[in-house]
Amino acid sequence: MAVKIDATGDGFVMDEFIVPDYYQKFSCKGPACRHTCxxxxxxxxxxxxxxxxxxxxxxxxxxxxxxxxxxxxxxxxxxxxxxxxxxxxxxxxxxxxxxxxxxxxxxxxxxxxxxxxxYPRGVRTDYANEVSCSNSCEKTLELLFESDAPIAFGRHAKPVRAPMQKLGRTVAERTLYLRTRACCFEILENRTLSLPSRILMVGRILQALDVDPNVDFRTVDLSVAPAARDIPLTYRVLQNISRWFATRNQSIAEICRDNEAFYQEGDLEAKYDAALRHFETVLPNHEIRFEKMLVNNLFFRQFPFVDEGASFADVFTGLAGTYLFVRFLAIGTMRTQSTPEAFVDAMAAAFRVIAHTRFEHNVGILLRDEDAADFATIAKLVQA
Ligand code: SF4
Known part of the structure; x- marks a missing residue:
């Protein structure tokens, strides 16, 4: 498996940071950027x-x-x-x-x-010394999509302006952080399974952590019952979520409104399936792209401690909500587009909201408002 994070926390050298493989290649596109930050x-x-x-x-x-x-x-x-x-x-x-x-x-x-x-670098020093780049930058996404290989992580010399080491986290918290990430990223990058199954399996790990933070992950039952897709339910839930974010975030307002206008009239399932077919044709490796965006975003957001005070079940809702939201926007937006740039632009806009606001917290509330935050309903939504 490509993810090689030291889950023990032992022997960590202060002058080294954990970085994703694309990190050292990053440089701002400057005037060539289509949507400058x-x-x-x-x-x-x-x-x-x-x-x-x-x-x-x-x-x-x-x-x-x-x-x-x-x-x-x-x-x-x-x-x-x-x-x-x-x-x-x-x-x-x-x-x-x-x-x-x-x-x-x-x-x-x-x-x-x-x-x-x-920007778009995120230097983190609370649970581990880490640096990565946000998916909200188009250059980050372009680097991620340069290859289909899973993201690998390595060590890199301390960034020139690394902040002081943050204090206050216990050894137990740091160990939990590193071992949970290592386990969940390994699941998310296991391409022998569908991406929705991998997301649900990460949900099983997070559920087990709510019961016992010291749980041995090898003993967790990761089985996930098959769930039939439910397009009307998925559409209702995601349309309401997308409307909420659109009114508060300029960067995705246009994409969300265009999506809403597209689905408003006619046969919903026929429209969705046509858009999905087009999406799968122009982006045959879409699942790999979603996997890489998810892993990179989780790393950047300090998963599973994305939101201070959230339960691990809430963290799962935030992860599922992230996948559902970006996929919903991508399928709708790409129905009239065919270029890799159009996909990058839509995803960078979505991650401006996801990676730089309390997105996971808010999407969790919205899913609960729609009675769609339980495991069984999320399993249906991610199959659509
Ligand atoms: S979005 Fe990324 S590539 Fe574009 S100007 Fe900002 S840092 Fe540079």
Whole structure:
């Protein structure tokens, strides 16, 4: 199996980070990016960085823009003090027509607020030292899709600006984190089984963890009863979920509304099946792509501790909700598209919401509201 994470936590060297295989190849596409991260995203920066920007020595044209590029938020805190003041097109005022950042171009990378400098990288030091890139960046997805091989993980030297090691996690928590990830990623990358079956098996592991956090995973019954697909139910649940996220997240609003308009009239099952057939034709390796996006997102989100205080059953609901949501959006969006770029763009937009908000928490609430958060119903939904 490709996942090689040290599940013991022993011998971990502070100067090493666990990284996915694509990580070292990552570099921002700059002007070649189709949907730059500077556009349409409610990015916030800490108070110290805001005042650093205000005090920086610059020439007058940059100063004029810099003074207008960030503004304090309504309820500021030291960590979340100011936000980008996008122009009417939703673009950062420092974003040049050439595609580059004016601040970066004139004063170098060190002048950038940390969110701009680090994105799409996520450096984690609470449960283990890890770095990966978010699926919300199109370059990350392109790197993921470069090969069909499962994501492998290795060790990499400490990033230049790695934060201080976070304290407060016990050895037991760190061990649980690493061994759960190793087990669940191995299941998710087991291609002898269908992806829906693998997701449900991860659900079995998480259910067992709620009963006993020290459970020996080899003793967990991973059997999953076959469930028939139910298109009307799947559509109702996912349409309501998609509507909720669309009203709160600009980056996916258009995709969600287009999906809704498509399914609104006519025979639902016939439309869904036609869209699914087209999707499977233009992306024959779609299951591999979903697997890689899921594993990368779980790694980035610190699965299974995605949401502080959530039960492991909730974590499973969040994982299933992630798969259901991206698949629903992908099938609907791709019905009129055939290029790999269109798929990447739709998925990057979806992960802007999934990887950078409390998506798992919210999708869990929405699934419960629809009476669709129990294992048997999720099993039906993931088969559609
Ligand atoms: S989305 Fe990714 S590739 Fe595009 S500008 Fe941002 S970091 Fe660069």
């Amino acid at each position: 500077c556009s349409g995203w409610g990015v916030t920066i800490p108070m110290r960085q805001y005042f650093n920007l205000l005090g920086m020595e610059t020439d007058q044209p940059l100063r004029d823009k810099l003074d207008r590029a960030f503004r304090p938020v309504l309820k500021p805190s030291p960590d979340r003090y100011a936000e980008i003041a996008h122009d009417f097109r939703g673009v950062c005022p420092l974003h040049l027509e050439s595609g580059w950042c004016m601040l970066h171009a004139q004063l170098g990378e060190d002048a950038l607020p940390s969110v701009c400098r680090e």
